[in-house]
Amino acid sequence: GAGVSQSPRYKVAKRGQDVALRCDPISGHVSLFWYQQALGQGPEFLTYFQNEAQLDKSGLPSDRFFAERPEGSVSTLKIQRTQQEDSAVYLCASSLGQGAGDTQYFGPGTRLTVL
Amino acid sequence: AQKVTQAQTEISVVEKEDVTLDCVYETRDTTYYLFWYKQPPSGELVFLIRRNSFDEQNEISGRYSWNFQKSTSSFNFTITASQVVDSAVYFCALSEPYTGNQFYFGTGTSLTVIP
Numbered sequence: 001g002a003g004v005s006q007s008p009r010y011k012v013a014k015r016g017q018d019v020a021l022r023c024d025p026i027s028g029h030v031s032l033f034w035y036q037q038a039l040g041q042g043p044e045f046l047t048y049f050q051n052e053a054q055l056d057k058s059g060l061p062s063d064r065f066f067a068e069r070p071e072g073s074v075s076t077l078k079i080q081r082t083q084q085e086d087s088a089v090y091l092c093a094s095s096l097g098q099g100a101g102d103t104q105y106f107g108p109g110t111r112l113t114v115l
Numbered sequence: 116a117q118k119v120t121q122a123q124t125e126i127s128v129v130e131k132e133d134v135t136l137d138c139v140y141e142t143r144d145t146t147y148y149l150f151w152y153k154q155p156p157s158g159e160l161v162f163l164i165r166r167n168s169f170d171e172q173n174e175i176s177g178r179y180s181w182n183f184q185k186s187t188s189s190f191n192f193t194i195t196a197s198q199v200v201d202s203a204v205y206f207c208a209l210s211e212p213y214t215g216n217q218f219y220f221g222t223g224t225s226l227t228v229i230p
Contacts (some may be wrong), residue, residue: 031216042119042206042220043160056215089158100212101148101167106160 002026004107006092012113013082021077021110025094032075033104034067035091043091049075050098082114118142119209121221128197129229136192136224138207144168148210149190150218151181155203166190197228 005024013019025032031050035043036059045059051072060067064083069075079086089111093104120139128134140149151163164174166183174181178195194201204225208218 033217035218040222042208042222043218044220045217048216056217058215059217091160093160100214100216101146101165101210103150103162103165104218105162106152108157108159111158 004092004094004105006090006107006110008110009108010111010113012115014115015084016081018078018080019082019112021079021090021112023075023077023092023107025073025075025092026096026105029094029096029105030072030098031095031102031104032069033093033095034075034077035093036061037089037091037109039088046077046090079112082112084114087112087114117221118219119207119221121205121207121224123224124222125225125227127227127229130199131196133193133195134197134226136194136205136207136226138190138192138221140188140190140207140209142188142209142211144211144213146212148212149183150208150210151190151192152206152208153203154206154223160206163192194226197226199228199230202226202228 007022033048034046037043047067048056049069064080066078089109091109093106095102095104118141147168149166152160180193182191204223206223207221
């Protein structure tokens with residue numbers, strides 16, 4: 001079966017450009033998460049969706065970061081006016097239910113490099 | 116404060132040796148979940164195990180085993196008879212259902228198995 005997919009896998013942006021990262025969760029998964037993983041570090045939470053509702057965005061580092069999941073399936077993470085400190089791997093994960101302890105299944109990530 | 120600590124940054128072992136990866140967590144909740152993920156060079160986080168706080172039984176899956184000890188807040192992972200394919204970064208994660216849906220990850224342990 002298809003897992004979580006993300007596109008693009010690699011993105012290079014010039015400082016100040018806007019970028020959009022896409023996540024296709026496992027079909028039927030209710031919950032969707034975005035994490036940011038800096039080099040040599042563990043993933044850090046950005047935001048969480050339950051269906052189309054964004055229930056937690058406490059991890060978004062600034063108002064330049066915006067995420068949406070308008071139809072409760074595909075999600076997009078948008079970063080406006082990118083800065084060098086935004087360079088990281090952005091991971092998307094989905095889980096079947098609404099439970100906080102449900103297993104999250106991760107995509108391959110998008111590696112963003114801001115020059 | 117770090118909720119999940121993986122003190123071992125890098126470990127190298129010779130093939131067929133056993134290796135234990137340490138994970139210490141911190142939580143005030145009585146209900147929580149612990150996870151281990153494997154991140155090979157391709158970047159995708161691969162789910163290995165999920166354990167809830169009420170189940171202290173140790174678990175074995177093939178060459179993998181996990182030792183959960185609430186008394187020491189540890190959830191250690193042992194690979195028996197290591198193989199080159201086990202080379203990866205391994206992450207331990209904590210979920211606190213009554214706090215939120217996010218996972219808290221450790222900083223990971225990079226395991227290299229030398230043939």
